Amino acid sequence: MNTFNIKTIIIRKPLKLDCGKTINNYPIAYETYGSLNDKKDNAILIFHALTGDQYVTGINPVTNKDGWWSHAVGPEKSIDTNKYFIICANIIGGCMGSYGPGHQDPDTQKIFGINFPIITINDMVNAQYNLLDHFKIKKLFSVIGGSMGGMQVLQFVSNFPDKTKTAVPIACSASHSAQNIAFNELGRQAIAADNNWNNGEYFSKNISPDKGLAVARMAAHITYLSKKSLQEKFGRKLQKREQLNFSFDADFQIESYLRYQGSIFVDRFDANSYLYITRAMDYFDLPGQFNGNLSNAFKETKTKFFIISFTSDWLYPTQENKDIVIALNAIGADVGFVEIESDKGHDSFLLDVPDFLKALKNFLEKSYSDN
Amino acid sequence: MKIEFKVIIDLIDKNTKVLDVGCGDGTLIEFLKKNKNINTRGLEISKENVQKCIAKGLTIIEGNAETDLMQFPDNSFDYVVLSQTLQAFLHPELMIIELLRVGKKVIITIPNFGNWKLRLHLLTKGTMPITKNLPYQWYDTPNIHMCTIKDFYHFIKAKNFKIFKSLALNNRDVSLINDSNIEIKNFFAELGIFLIEK
Numbered sequence: 147m148n149t150f151n152i153k154t155i156i157i158r159k160p161l162k163l164d165c166g167k168t169i170n171n172y173p174i175a176y177e178t179y180g181s182l183n184d185k186k187d188n189a190i191l192i193f194h195a196l197t198g199d200q201y202v203t204g205i206n207p208v209t210n211k212d213g214w215w216s217h218a219v220g221p222e223k224s225i226d227t228n229k230y231f232i233i234c235a236n237i238i239g240g241c242m243g244s245y246g247p248g249h250q251d252p253d254t255q256k257i258f259g260i261n262f263p264i265i266t267i268n269d270m271v272n273a274q275y276n277l278l279d280h281f282k283i284k285k286l287f288s289v290i291g292g293s294m295g296g297m298q299v300l301q302f303v304s305n306f307p308d309k310t311k312t313a314v315p316i317a318c319s320a321s322h323s324a325q326n327i328a329f330n331e332l333g334r335q336a337i338a339a340d341n342n343w344n345n346g347e348y349f350s351k352n353i354s355p356d357k358g359l360a361v362a363r364m365a366a367h368i369t370y371l372s373k374k375s376l377q378e379k380f381g382r383k384l385q386k387r388e389q390l391n392f393s394f395d396a397d398f399q400i401e402s403y404l405r406y407q408g409s410i411f412v413d414r415f416d417a418n419s420y421l422y423i424t425r426a427m428d429y430f431d432l433p434g435q436f437n438g439n440l441s442n443a444f445k446e447t448k449t450k451f452f453i454i455s456f457t458s459d460w461l462y463p464t465q466e467n468k469d470i471v472i473a474l475n476a477i478g479a480d481v482g483f484v485e486i487e488s489d490k491g492h493d494s495f496l497l498d499v500p501d502f503l504k505a506l507k508n509f510l511e512k513s514y515s516d517n
Numbered sequence: 518m519k520i521e522f523k524v525i526i527d528l529i530d531k532n533t534k535v536l537d538v539g540c541g542d543g544t545l546i547e548f549l550k551k552n553k554n555i556n557t558r559g560l561e562i563s564k565e566n567v568q569k570c571i572a573k574g575l576t577i578i579e580g581n582a583e584t585d586l587m588q589f590p591d592n593s594f595d596y597v598v599l600s601q602t603l604q605a606f607l608h609p610e611l612m613i614i615e616l617l618r619v620g621k622k623v624i625i626t627i628p629n630f631g632n633w634k635l636r637l638h639l640l641t642k643g644t645m646p647i648t649k650n651l652p653y654q655w656y657d658t659p660n661i662h663m664c665t666i667k668d669f670y671h672f673i674k675a676k677n678f679k680i681f682k683s684l685a686l687n688n689r690d691v692s693l694i695n696d697s698n699i700e701i702k703n704f705f706a707e708l709g710i711f712l713i714e715k
Binding site: 450468471472475476478480481482483484485486487501504505508509512513515516 | 564567568571572573574575576577578579580588589590593
């Protein structure tokens with residue numbers, strides 16, 4: 147992996163993690179787009195999802211592919227880089243430059259592996275909060291994120307109620323469900339079952355649990371799509387053959403597609419990071435942090451919320467997004483909500499879904515012109 | 518803007534908090550927000566209208582009034598507005614009670630089925646009336662609980678809710694409704710506009 151271009155700041159301020167351990171002098175890798183205006187009131191912090199990174203748009207210099215949110219972020223796009231200053235950081239626990247299990251443990255001089263402390267969504271958000279100081283931003287214009295990024299949005303407003311004017315949690319949940327945890331556990335066990343994982347110690351042996359990580363990705367990938375979109379795209383179509391092979395080859399296109407998704411994922415992602423990040427998602431329970439009352443998480447806030455869900459998202463379904471709306475309305479907060487019609491499943495937020503992109507653009511533009 | 522909305526706007530005090538239930542494209546709350554410094558919320562079921570409201574910079578919640586009003590605490594709005602939709606609900610009585618729970622005051626407008634044109638239509642043609650305000654056929658109408666303004670007026674009194682103001686709208690003409698003129702208003706009005714309180 148080419149790590150040459152990664153922008154990094156070292157956070158000197160100690161961060162006490164939820165697990166009890168404290169980290170010091172740790173790196174946060176980030177990228178920015180657009181420019182910060184003189185009033186410093188046009189900054190947006192984007193939080194990435196499980197397998198995302200700081201390269202939101204343009205060409206990712208590490209993978210040489212389009213950024214993960216190129217549909218939404220760019221000049222004249224929903225999150226307009228001509229207008230706003232966009233910051234996105236790699237989460238701690240990640241594998242794109244921020245402090246994670248692939249880093250060296252300062253005490254032992256060895257790669258952390260699973261000796262890296264367990265991190266939470268709260269820890270990720272607290273670490274990224276340091277970027278506001280770095281850019282001398284008193285208050286963000288918005289915090290935006292989908293999926294795990296949306297969880298970070300919720301946690302951010304809860305932790306820092308007056309640090310952002312608006313907040314856009316997309317296709318997310320305030321609390322990981324049993325089904326969410328179950329799918330993540332499946333992924334983790336697939337990695338653990340790969341002998342190359344070796345209890346997280348694979349860097350030193352120059353091996354990696356690619357097979358386990360690929361299976362984890364395949365399983366997760368299914369959860370990002372809807373039954374309808376899979377059926378329409380693949381159905382029972384055969385892969386480069388006229389008839390069934392009576393073997394365990396990838397006879398069906400869907401099998402071949404999933405195998406391909408798994409295989410390209412292992413080139414850009416670290417198995418230990420996958421374990422840490424899925425764990426952080428599973429531990430996420432914002433109402434649980436407030437005696438079961440989600441409204442109390444937002445009691446202090448004047449932040450204007452805009453919550454977006456997708457009709458065919460069964461991973462973080464509309465009702466779970468609506469629960470956040472309900473909790474905010476219960477305390478009279480300023481909250482808008484829209485459910486976007488899309489048959490592309492949870493992945494809708496990453497794709498070219500015009501109604502979604504239009505709603506996001508309009509919300510931001512109108513909120514920004516209220517300044 | 519519709520006369521109906523102008524009448525509603527005059528009923529609402531400045532610097533208050535208003536929920537428009539079934540706010541459509543947000544015309545009413547946009548005006549209230551911009552001209553009367555009102556903190557507005559809209560609840561709307563149509564995705565197309567929700568998008569229009571977002572484009573106007575309104576705080577809009579996509580949802581169904583019959584299931585989604587529940588989330589708002591008691592008395593959380595100074596006014597709740599329900600324009601020409603009461604007749605479309607499965608349980609209008611429960612809806613009125615719910616509106617009065619959420620709002621300190623409630624503004625409800627009713628297309629008047631007692632209007633003479635409708636009476637004449639039914640009397641002479643013997644078929645369900647179709648008018649400008651009620652353009653549907655009997656089999657495709659969303660209006661499943663039609664009433665006259667006399668029905669509504671008596672219902673509110675029978676339930677011991679307070680009527681602050683009841684207005685009859687006939688074409689461009691707005692007039693007060695009271696106990697002594699209800700029969701005549703019920704004959705000529707196309708729309709009733711009621712400001713009520715529990």
